[in-house]
Amino acid sequence: MQMTIGVIYAVLFWAATLVLVLGVANKIRIYAKVPAPLKIPTTPAPVTQGGVVLRMMQEVFLFKSLFRSDKLLWALGFLFHYTMLLIVIRHFRYVQEPVWGFVQFMQPFGKYAGFLFIIGLLGLLARRLLIDRVRYITAPSDIAMLLLLIMIGVSGLFMSFVSHTDIVMVKAFFRGLLLFDWQPLPTDAILLLHLGLVAILMLIFPISKLLHAPGIFFSPTRNQIDNPREKRHLAPWAAELEKQNKMFLDELE
Amino acid sequence: MADYDVPEISGEDGIVDVPNLQPDAMKSHGPWVSKPEFQEAMHFPTDFNMPEDVSDYGNTDTLVENWKERALDKMADLKGRYRSLQVFLDICVKCGACTDKCHYYLGSTDPKNMPVARQDLLRKVYRRYFTFAGKFFGKMGMPGFVGAAELDEDVVKDWYNYYHQCSQCRRCSVFCPYGIDTAEISMAAREILDHIGMGQKYCTEIMGKLNKIGNNLGLPEAALADTLEGLEEDIYDETGVDVKLPLDKKGSEILLITPSADFFAEPHVDGLMGYAKVFHELGLDWTLSSYASEGANFGMFIGSYENMRKVSLRIRKAAQDLGVKRIVFGECGHAWRVAYNFLNTLAGPFDFLDQNYPIPQHVLEITEPALAAGKLKIDKSKNDDKVLTFHDSCNIARGSRMGPKPGGQFDIPRNVIRAVCNNFVDMPADTIHDATFCCGGGGGILTDDLMDIRIKGAQPRMEALKHVTDKHQVTHMAAICAICKSQFTKVIPYYGFSMDMIVSVHQLVSNAIFLTGQLTEEEIEAKEAAEEAERIAAMEARKKAAEEKAAKEAAEKDTDKTKKDE
Numbered sequence: 001m002q003m004t005i006g007v008i009y010a011v012l013f014w015a016a017t018l019v020l021v022l023g024v025a026n027k028i029r030i031y032a033k034v035p036a037p038l039k040i041p042t043t044p045a046p047v048t049q050g051g052v053v054l055r056m057m058q059e060v061f062l063f064k065s066l067f068r069s070d071k072l073l074w075a076l077g078f079l080f081h082y083t084m085l086l087i088v089i090r091h092f093r094y095v096q097e098p099v100w101g102f103v104q105f106m107q108p109f110g111k112y113a114g115f116l117f118i119i120g121l122l123g124l125l126a127r128r129l130l131i132d133r134v135r136y137i138t139a140p141s142d143i144a145m146l147l148l149l150i151m152i153g154v155s156g157l158f159m160s161f162v163s164h165t166d167i168v169m170v171k172a173f174f175r176g177l178l179l180f181d182w183q184p185l186p187t188d189a190i191l192l193l194h195l196g197l198v199a200i201l202m203l204i205f206p207i208s209k210l211l212h213a214p215g216i217f218f219s220p221t222r223n224q225i226d227n228p229r230e231k232r233h234l235a236p237w238a239a240e241l242e243k244q245n246k247m248f249l250d251e252l253e
Numbered sequence: 254m255a256d257y258d259v260p261e262i263s264g265e266d267g268i269v270d271v272p273n274l275q276p277d278a279m280k281s282h283g284p285w286v287s288k289p290e291f292q293e294a295m296h297f298p299t300d301f302n303m304p305e306d307v308s309d310y311g312n313t314d315t316l317v318e319n320w321k322e323r324a325l326d327k328m329a330d331l332k333g334r335y336r337s338l339q340v341f342l343d344i345c346v347k348c349g350a351c352t353d354k355c356h357y358y359l360g361s362t363d364p365k366n367m368p369v370a371r372q373d374l375l376r377k378v379y380r381r382y383f384t385f386a387g388k389f390f391g392k393m394g395m396p397g398f399v400g401a402a403e404l405d406e407d408v409v410k411d412w413y414n415y416y417h418q419c420s421q422c423r424r425c426s427v428f429c430p431y432g433i434d435t436a437e438i439s440m441a442a443r444e445i446l447d448h449i450g451m452g453q454k455y456c457t458e459i460m461g462k463l464n465k466i467g468n469n470l471g472l473p474e475a476a477l478a479d480t481l482e483g484l485e486e487d488i489y490d491e492t493g494v495d496v497k498l499p500l501d502k503k504g505s506e507i508l509l510i511t512p513s514a515d516f517f518a519e520p521h522v523d524g525l526m527g528y529a530k531v532f533h534e535l536g537l538d539w540t541l542s543s544y545a546s547e548g549a550n551f552g553m554f555i556g557s558y559e560n561m562r563k564v565s566l567r568i569r570k571a572a573q574d575l576g577v578k579r580i581v582f583g584e585c586g587h588a589w590r591v592a593y594n595f596l597n598t599l600a601g602p603f604d605f606l607d608q609n610y611p612i613p614q615h616v617l618e619i620t621e622p623a624l625a626a627g628k629l630k631i632d633k634s635k636n637d638d639k640v641l642t643f644h645d646s647c648n649i650a651r652g653s654r655m656g657p658k659p660g661g662q663f664d665i666p667r668n669v670i671r672a673v674c675n676n677f678v679d680m681p682a683d684t685i686h687d688a689t690f691c692c693g694g695g696g697g698i699l700t701d702d703l704m705d706i707r708i709k710g711a712q713p714r715m716e717a718l719k720h721v722t723d724k725h726q727v728t729h730m731a732a733i734c735a736i737c738k739s740q741f742t743k744v745i746p747y748y749g750f751s752m753d754m755i756v757s758v759h760q761l762v763s764n765a766i767f768l769t770g771q772l773t774e775e776e777i778e779a780k781e782a783a784e785e786a787e788r789i790a791a792m793e794a795r796k797k798a799a800e801e802k803a804a805k806e807a808a809e810k811d812t813d814k815t816k817k818d819e
């Protein structure tokens with residue numbers, strides 16, 4: 001039984017990883033390939049490449065624009081994302097051998113971060129239900145995604161604090177995944193739920209709004225240098241118009 | 254003034270409270286649709302039937318054939334050309350941070366005027382036809398689960414209506430954690446609409462005039478020359494100095510490109526006279542061009558790179574034909590965004606111009622340093638009848654820059670105002686600089702058929718203005734955008750302000766500047782009195798001559814008569 005489950009989940013996780021990696025890579029390829037034909041940084045914008053890197057870092061690590069626009073959302077989002085980061089770091093111990101000192105050091109933080117993670121998510125969910133403007137723009141999938149994350153968090157916490165599973169076997173299973181080696185998996189319902197939901201999260205990543213994570217780096221309003229007068233900026237398709245001396249795209253050969 | 258439902262303003266803290274949603278509050282047929290002939294001039298499809306009535310707008314029989322496929326094709330085309338569109342359609346997390354940032358939502362309470370909801374009108378179709386999730390749930394008959402929707406007539410109607418209730422002011426993009434810019438989505442949507450027979454009359458008609466005659470007003474060369482001559486006379490009468498406003502003067506150093514409203518609208522024209530005085534005083538050799546007598550570029554509003562480029566190339570040609578060394582832009586928000594950010598791309602490279610100056614340069618980038626260096630003689634007390642505030646035009650504030658440093662677009666106009674006026678007060682911090690609220694009329698909606706949304710969209714700015722007029726005795730608001738000025742003069746009376754409280758920044762300069770050789774007020778009065786006396790004398794002389802002539806004629810007639818009688 002443990003072996004059968006192990007095989008099913010191994011296939012599931014390999015597939016999910018493949019979808020996640022190839023899907024996101026494909027999206028990144030598209031974002032990088034589609035040109036930004038015009039300079040559209042939201043100004044005031046940095047006038048150097050270094051400045052742009054700094055601006056992007058402030059957005060990615062501090063959610064700077066969000067801080068300006070909505071303090072409550074900023075706080076909840078910050079809580080959710082950073083506790084998620086702690087949790088992900090903590091999970092490295094299931095695949096590393098030996099486990100890095102840093103990951104070991106982070107274990108207790110990651111463990112208790114789970115509670116804050118759920119508090120943050122519940123706050124985000126409450127916003128969606130209570131604020132009329134946010135409710136209006138919320139699709140069922142937005143709610144579903146928060147519920148998915150909440151359930152991942154709750155099932156994880158349950159295993160940490162209430163009903164422990166066979167961690168040694170789980171670790172052997174994930175080490176096996178890395179080496180393409182079938183390993184059994186404990187059959188606890190709660191573990192299987194937890195892992196199944198994580199696989200779903202990985203599967204939907206490249207086809208959902210979770211693309212905001214790679215996408216933010218490609219946002220032209222945030223990643224462009226404010227130097228249009230100093231440096232001419234020209235997209236390949238626009239250059240073609242000039243080359244063929246045409247005014248309209250449908251006149252191009 | 255026609256009857257409109259005007260929002261109330263209190264002036265308490267200058268900030269509009271976020272209203273509750275009122276779905277469909279601004280549902281309508283949208284602005285007038287453009288005729289096939291105008292579409293043709295813009296190189297858009299014309300195989301559609303002009304709707305006879307607004308109730309037909311967006312119905313299949315008034316759209317192009319196969320409109321649905323063609324709309325989707327255009328969407329696919331655009332998302333392959335514009336990274337902004339592709340990325341923005343994908344990455345919005347529906348966090349709602351932008352929902353209370355749009356002046357049209359604040360003023361109208363219609364939820365579809367919340368930036369993310371406005372984007373979703375297009376995004377839901379993108380999701381349905383171009384994403385796995387949308388196709389999958391669409392096939393299962395529940396596209397709504399993932400925020401996707403079928404493209405049908407109602408969607409087209411919503412597009413047309415709500416994408417013409419966006420001034421592309423980019424306030425939402427400042428506050429979005431990923432910088433998602435609804436303006437980019439609006440532009441793409443209008444481009445799609447233009448390809449299925451739903452162009453907007455106002456924008457396309459205006460661009461037609463520009464392409465034919467050289468400016469948005471359709472002002473031909475002779476009329477322009479007349480107007481400029483009239484302005485020269487006005488300045489002469491007022492100062493006794495012969496300040497020129499040259500037109501098509503070959504070999505000039507500077508080509509000035511300014512919005513055509515500067516040629517006659519109030520208070521724009523006072524700004525134009527201000528530029529002329531500054532150039533005169535600094536000894537700059539400049540000219541206007543009749544071929545490129547328009548600073549504004551409506552190609553941006555309709556999201557058409559090709560049409561925007563076509564218009565921009567007029568400026569390049571004018572600069573080359575006139576043999577100028579520099580290009581300078583007058584006060585106009587949208588013009589400056591296109592000039593600053595896009596001109597080099599669209600109509601460059603400008604290797605034939607003098608590389609020692611920014612290409613292009615804003616007129617304020619000339620005036621401000623000149624004032625700072627004391628090169629202009631200023632009498633600030635000439636503006637003492639006013640307490641000024643300043644409206645940051647969004648296309649300048651969030652879409653461009655002035656001077657070498659980021660944020661120069663905020664400081665430079667204020668430095669100029671402070672250098673020529675004694676009294677200046679800023680509006681509340683959340684309504685200025687890059688958080689500025691649009692005037693409500695930008696982005697191609699400055700047309701009478703959109704008056705309702707223009708009035709409502711002005712509410713946040715009006716609230717801030719009321720605050721400073723009530724609490725800080727502000728009497729005038731200066732602006733540096735032709736559309737802002739036109740929109741305000743038209744709309745502020747609805748809020749109980751008087752339209753002459755809107756002034757151009759260079760109008761303030763014009764008031765305060767003292768030209769070399771300028772006559773003082775007394776001298777002008779004396780001169781005017783002398784001229785008047787001369788005029789009266791001349792008139793009397795003429796009258797006397799006429800009387801004498803009449804008497805002589807009468808005498809001759811008498812002799813004639815006697816002759817005949819004989």
Ligand code: HEM
Nearest residue numbers: 059060063066076077078124142145146210213346348430
């Ligand atoms: C570059 C990394 C990332 C950045 C900068 C980022 C930033 C943000 C921001 C600013 C928001 C909006 C405010 C909020 O709700 O917190 C958000 C929302 C969200 N993020 Fe991220 N994020 C990142 C990575 C991720 C990852 C890897 C996930 C994976 C699960 C994720 C899941 C979410 C979810 C589910 C929401 C929506 C919350 C809601 O529904 O209210 N984010 N993100």
Ligand code: SF4
Nearest residue numbers: 345346348349351429
């Ligand atoms: S702020 Fe940005 S990410 Fe959030 S809902 Fe608005 S557009 Fe979407």
Ligand code: SF4
Nearest residue numbers: 355419420422423425
């Ligand atoms: S660009 Fe301006 S008008 Fe358009 S949705 Fe954003 S805030 Fe509103």
Ligand code: SF4
Nearest residue numbers: 586646647692695736
């Ligand atoms: S008209 Fe002025 S305030 Fe309105 S969008 Fe344009 S620049 Fe902004």
